[in-house]
Amino acid sequence: MPDVGPTAVLPRRPLTVGELLDSAVLLLRGQARLLVPLGVLLALGEQVLLHPLRLLAGARPPEWLPADDRFGAYWLLLAVGAGTEASIIALLGNPAARGAGAALLGRRAGLRELLRGARWGATLLVAAAVGLTVFLAGLAGPAWFVAYGLLGAAVPALVVDRVPAYRVPGRALRLAVRGGLRAAAIRLLGYLGWWLIRLGIGLGGYHGLGLLGLFDVSAWALPVATVCWVGVNAAAYPALACLDAVLHLETRMRTEGLDIRLSRAPADTPEAVLLAVPR
Structure with missing residues (x-):
């Protein structure tokens, strides 16, 4: 089975950090017609979920900074925001990981393939567990970074490696810590980069509309801010899910020889068997 080449979404070789980020963007472009609409729905649901907590904390749009006397509620x-983000990225990681697996084999997965037979029930459970873990870690402050960095491979391990759900946490942690926590560090780097992009576009879009003077933005602060944040998150969350997907497969090539296994596999081997972890 020949290599799909250096211009592929995911070449069959270990990648640099820059190449991983490029591969994630290419994967998002190829699967945007599914991932972005899903991202819009999930990002909008997140805004609805967070609204009561923002009222409790006295946080006002668009920055959502707290009132001086409500730091506990803001914490x-x-x-909760960290947990919902982690859950959304994990859910989007299902089609993203399946798309990345197809890209590694030199083809582009269609919409039906990404949605059917994708272990959605188990994915919902894993995504809920990931979100709960990040939420609890977020209550402890800096522990959020540890939890987020270590759990990126959870859903890819479920849908690509085809491991049983009860083995997903251990599999995700092992992949994250290999090579001196390389995968965990790259996942955090990707999150930081997209956080800065989200911050710039979200706040820039809101205040830019105010500068245009088309209407009184302050009178429509909540809906305008919601649209701005949903719009930027609808791109950022799928992009982070795509980074998880390509990082997962690249880690397997780097540490488990997945690329060598693919090059030596018989031509008639089913794709699911090619990518699954041998038991």
């Missing part, structure tokens, strides 16, 4: 808001 809870931050932890």
Whole structure:
């Protein structure tokens, strides 16, 4: 089975950090017609979920900074927000990982393939567990970074490696810590980069509309801010899910020889068997 080449979404070789980020963007472009609409729905649901907590914390749009005397409520808001983000990225990681697996084999997965037979029930459970873990870690402050960095491979391990759900946490942790926590560090780097992009576009879009003077933005602060944040998150969350997907497969090539296994596999080997972890 020949290599799909250096211009592929995911070449069959270990990649640099820059190449991983490029591969994630290419994967997002190829699967945007599914991932972005899903991202819009999930990002909008997140805004609805967080709204009561923002009222409790006295946080006002578009920055959502807290009132001076409500730091406890704001801390809870931050932890819940971290948990919902992690859950959304994990859910989007299902089609993203399946698309990355197809790209590694030199083809582009269609919409039906990404949605059917994708272990959605188990994915929902894993995504909920990931979100709960990040939420609890968020209550402890800096522990959020540890939890987020270590759990990126959870859903890819479920849908690509085809491991049983009860083995997903251990599999994700082992992949994250290999090579001196390389995968965990790259996942955090990707999150930081997209956080800065989200911050710039979200706040820039809101205040830019105010500068245009088309209408009184302050009178429509909540809906305008919601649209701005949903719009930027609808791109950022799928992009982070795509980074998880390509990082997962690249880690397997780097540490488990997945690329060598693919090159030596018989031509008639089913794709699911090619990518699954041998038991």
